[in-house]
Amino acid sequence: MMNLSRENWVSLLLLALLLALPYAAIKFGNPFYVTLATRMAILGLAAVGLNIALGLGGLVSFGHAAFFGIGGYVAGILASHAMSMQPLNFGLFTLPGSNQMPTIWLFAMLVGGLLAAAIGTISLRTSGVYFIMITLAFAQMTFYFAISWPAYGGEDGLSILMRNQFPGFNTMVPLNFFLICYGVLVAALILFALIKNSRFGAALQAARQNEVRVASVGIAPFRIRLVAFVLSGMIVALAGALYADLNRFVSPSMLSWHMSGEFIVLIILGGVGRLAGPVAGAMLFVMFEFLLGGLTERWQFFLGLVLLGVVLFARGGLVGLLAGRQRHG
Amino acid sequence: MVEAILDIKDLRKSFGALKATDGVTLDLRPGEIHALIGPNGAGKSTLIHQIAGTLKPDTGDIHFLGERVNHLGVAERARKGLGRSFQVSSLAPEFSALRNVMLAVQSKQGSSFRFFKPVMHDKSLTEPAMAALERVGLKDRANVPAAELSHGERRQLEIAIALALDSKAFLLDEPMAGMGPEGSRQLTAFLDGLRQEAPILLVEHDMDAVFALADRISVLVYGRIIASGSVDDIRNDPEVRRAYLGDPA
Numbered sequence: 001m002m003n004l005s006r007e008n009w010v011s012l013l014l015l016a017l018l019l020a021l022p023y024a025a026i027k028f029g030n031p032f033y034v035t036l037a038t039r040m041a042i043l044g045l046a047a048v049g050l051n052i053a054l055g056l057g058g059l060v061s062f063g064h065a066a067f068f069g070i071g072g073y074v075a076g077i078l079a080s081h082a083m084s085m086q087p088l089n090f091g092l093f094t095l096p097g098s099n100q101m102p103t104i105w106l107f108a109m110l111v112g113g114l115l116a117a118a119i120g121t122i123s124l125r126t127s128g129v130y131f132i133m134i135t136l137a138f139a140q141m142t143f144y145f146a147i148s149w150p151a152y153g154g155e156d157g158l159s160i161l162m163r164n165q166f167p168g169f170n171t172m173v174p175l176n177f178f179l180i181c182y183g184v185l186v187a188a189l190i191l192f193a194l195i196k197n198s199r200f201g202a203a204l205q206a207a208r209q210n211e212v213r214v215a216s217v218g219i220a221p222f223r224i225r226l227v228a229f230v231l232s233g234m235i236v237a238l239a240g241a242l243y244a245d246l247n248r249f250v251s252p253s254m255l256s257w258h259m260s261g262e263f264i265v266l267i268i269l270g271g272v273g274r275l276a277g278p279v280a281g282a283m284l285f286v287m288f289e290f291l292l293g294g295l296t297e298r299w300q301f302f303l304g305l306v307l308l309g310v311v312l313f314a315r316g317g318l319v320g321l322l323a324g325r326q327r328h329g
Numbered sequence: 330m331v332e333a334i335l336d337i338k339d340l341r342k343s344f345g346a347l348k349a350t351d352g353v354t355l356d357l358r359p360g361e362i363h364a365l366i367g368p369n370g371a372g373k374s375t376l377i378h379q380i381a382g383t384l385k386p387d388t389g390d391i392h393f394l395g396e397r398v399n400h401l402g403v404a405e406r407a408r409k410g411l412g413r414s415f416q417v418s419s420l421a422p423e424f425s426a427l428r429n430v431m432l433a434v435q436s437k438q439g440s441s442f443r444f445f446k447p448v449m450h451d452k453s454l455t456e457p458a459m460a461a462l463e464r465v466g467l468k469d470r471a472n473v474p475a476a477e478l479s480h481g482e483r484r485q486l487e488i489a490i491a492l493a494l495d496s497k498a499f500l501l502d503e504p505m506a507g508m509g510p511e512g513s514r515q516l517t518a519f520l521d522g523l524r525q526e527a528p529i530l531l532v533e534h535d536m537d538a539v540f541a542l543a544d545r546i547s548v549l550v551y552g553r554i555i556a557s558g559s560v561d562d563i564r565n566d567p568e569v570r571r572a573y574l575g576d577p578a
Contacts, residue, residue: 197447199435199454206432209421213429216381216419217494218407218436227442328424328474 007323011276015186018044018283022178034174035246040279040286041181042242047266047278048188049235054264055273056196057228058208062260063119063135066142067233069255070115071108071240073146076158076250078104083161101166101180104241112237113230115142120229124222136257143255157251164245171245181242185279188235193275195231204228205273205328236263265303269310271317274326280318332395333358334498334528335380335411340389342375349375350386351552357498362520362529364539367549368572373532374416376549377502380530381413382406394497408436412496412527414487416503422476426467426486429475430458433493461493462486465519481512488519496527505535517541540564548572 004012018040025033046068053059081088081097088095098104119138126134152158162172169176195201207214207221214221244250253259262285270281288306292299314321333356342350349372357363367373378384380391382403391398398406407413420429431454435441438453448454462468465485470478478486484504491499504520505513517538520529524544533539539546540560547557548569556566563569 194445194447197449198445199441199443199448201444202428202432202435202448203441206421206424206429209423210419212383212403212415213419213421214432215403216407216413216415217433217490218404219432219441220402220404224441326423328428 005323007275007319007326010319010323011189011279014276014279014283015189018279019182022175026175031174034178036286036290038174038178038181038246040282041178041185042239042246043262043266043286044279044282045181045185045188045242046236046239047263047270047282048185048192049232049239050263051232051267051273051278052192052195052235053229053232054267055277056201056208057204057225059124059225059229060132060264061123061135061229061232062132062257062264063123063137063139064233064236064263065255065257065259066119066139067112067116067236068240068243068259068263069142069146069250069252070112071237071242072244072250072254073152073158073240074108074111074237075104075164075241075244076160077152078107079160079162079164080152080158099162099164101164101171101241101245104164105184105238108237108241109234112240113234115237116230116233117226120226120233124225124229136260139255139257139260143252143257146252146255153251155252157249157253160244160248160250163248177246181246184238184242188238189275189279191235196275200224200227265307267317268307269317271319274317274319274323277317277319284318333392334394335530336390336392337380338390338392340376340379340391341387342379342384343387348552350379350389353389353549353552353554355547355554355557357528357530359528360524361544362524362531362542364531364533364543364546365549366533366536366539366546371549372552373549374502375552377500377532380500381411407494410495410497410527411500412491412494412498413500414484414491414502414504416506416532418480418483418487420475420483420486420490423474425472425474426462426478426482426489427455427458427471429486430461430489430493431455433490434458434461437494458493461489464492465489466515481508484508484512484516488516498527499523499529501529502532503534504531505533505538513538 018037021037022034025031050064053061078098082099123131123134147155165171166180169180171177203214203219203224207224211221240254266281266285267277269284271277288303292302310317316325335357337353337355340350340353353376365373379386382401393409393411431448434454434457459471462471465488467482467485467489470482475483475486505516513535520542523529543560546560546563547554548563550572555572556563556569
């Protein structure tokens, strides 16, 4: 008999809810809700990625949209080259396009990871407000680059005519695509849980609490944080690739600072540093967006009120309310 | 001659016109407690920071275990075996006492880039950490978050961390500060035994503890060592009495 902590019960419950949502939607004749559930899973996945940097490492990155957008563009660009049968030309070598999700994911994570390594190497030399601003600045650079680069649609973005394929699934069936995204989310959550309890996670979380202490036991905080930042960027890039496939469209808006802010909001709503925090946050956010967005154009005003309430009265977010305060072994 | 574990030669550090460290030469030999005393503002903390690696000296050399370590950062010096406690306790507050020590054990064992094995089920981490806690008398408080430990317990925890690092030298910055008389007595007895494992450079204001423990004392005033010698030498040194012990003679 497994002895689960209250936090793990909450995580399982939230995941079960998310899984049940599309089936209920189909049963009650509202297949549109399947897309909402898919959106929850993908935004949740992006927030799991950010949660490694922000939640475990205390690195308040205001630039994770850069990785999200890059992942989206990798998906869009590879798909468009697969469609036109023109290989990508890098001068020294060429690369054929692809409409296979596993290949696209691999490249999205690779490119996202490289970008995160470059941004992290520079940004992580700063801390606090400077770190927030420098990550924002890098993300804005990618945003303006995407807008001004005409090859892949510039300001208008890039359409993916056919959703990319996954071996053994017809991805055009919404439920199938949901299950793929859900599977990736669960895998990312397992990875997060492993990292959180590992030696690396111990060093990362200790560096958030007290950088000097970590250095004075002989662990250099910079390298630990850089690796965390890269892992975080890779997962967010993967989420971006899925998001592009969900909308069958990529545009510079995926790279905008609104997106970075949204990821932070998700984590705060759900619970910073908590395993299921990003999932809870994404479910709440998409629900608000849908329910309130249907009633009023100004739904974000009410989201603001909720966020205010969470910050003032429920610091642990939804997971904190359900599972109580966080305990470290 | 016995080779010094820690050897500091003609160290200088200025902040603008202020010479915070003005040609300090000092060593720490195996098996000894070398106390560093001096009035407030004498530059003790600046000196400690340079030895630990948080500040870079302007000129001068720091050798640790025969190797010049001037260019090394805090983490690298710690890995070489320079164990440290802080003037104001510096711990990971959310982590339990045990996890604070485990962090040192994991660093001692090598890489922190291990992503999968859960630390709390890793006996190679928990057992040495528990042993270090037991030595400083914190075994019963192992699962209490550092933030909830008493002031004295936090000081003990810092020592446990330095022990878990298997340090080749200890750099203790006012370990007695804020401790009650009973706590000070216990810690004094503990440090007395500890010098056999690794020598201690002890910065301390508690003169009873210093006179009870020190094999040698160096007196720092305005960034200079004005006297260095045995407890009796220092007690009777007229310049020290004038500058520090407040003797009008």
